[in-house]
Amino acid sequence: MDNAKSKAFIVETKNNITQIKLFKEKYKFLPGDLPFAQKFFNNVQNGNGNELVEDHKETFFAWQHLSVAKLINSNFTNFNLTYAKIYANMQYSNNSLCGYQIIADSKLNNIFYNLDEKSNFLRIALDKGFGNLTKSCLSSAESHRIDVKLDDGLPVSGNILADNGYNKNGCICILTLDYAYCKDTTDKKCILQYNIK
Known part of the structure; x- marks a missing residue:
């Protein structure tokens, strides 16, 4: 990702975070978890209202709720899939190959992170x-x-947490002893997650 794309991707990610927070501020629930979504919008499904965006449904x-609330300019219609698919039911990036998923299951290595696994995250990854x-995807x-631009620049602290993506091994994204990014690699072997508070 060149410098211009990187800047645009950061702006896009910040915008997604802002829209999620605006939705929660207005409706008192995160998108996807809103238990009375059908009261506000047509042709949507209700969440269960337990404060976690936790299952595939x-x-x-989540992205459907943001779309019908006019907080994002996307249209999502394929909710019969049993897996996350960018463009069909997950938000896509205009500036990278990545997609965005709102999810309460961190899937992060808890040796690195002292986290409740049921925190809500905006995950940046591929299907x-x-x-x-x-x-x-990064x-x-x-x-x-x-x-560095959105948080503290450290992969295992702050609101942005990094991890090796699915099926990646070794010193790929995080140096396990230093808890720092492996900055010398350009291979796409990282996922990021923003802790939505």
Whole structure:
């Protein structure tokens, strides 16, 4: 990702975070979890209102809720899938190959992170054809640049947390001893997650 694309991607990510927070401020629930969505919008599904966007259904409904609330300019219609798919039921990036998923299951290595696994996150990753977005879409250098601009620049602290993507091994995104980004690699082997508070 060149410098211009990187800047645009950071702005796009900040905008997604802002829209999620605006939705929660207005409706008192995160998108996807809104238990009375059908009261406000036509042709949508209700969440269960437990404050977690936690199953495939709610994570799919999240972008639909944001779209019908006119907070994002996207249209999502394919909610019959049993897995996350960018463009069909997950928000896509105009500036990278990545997609965005709102989800309460962190899937992060808890040796690194002292987190409740049921925190809500905006995950930045690719779909892998089944399950959630967990396939790597960012290099560790790109991840570090984004983390510096939006948070503290450290992969295991703050609101932005990094991890090796699905099926990646070794020192790929995070140096396990230093808890720092492996900045020397340009391979797309990282996912990022923003902790929505």
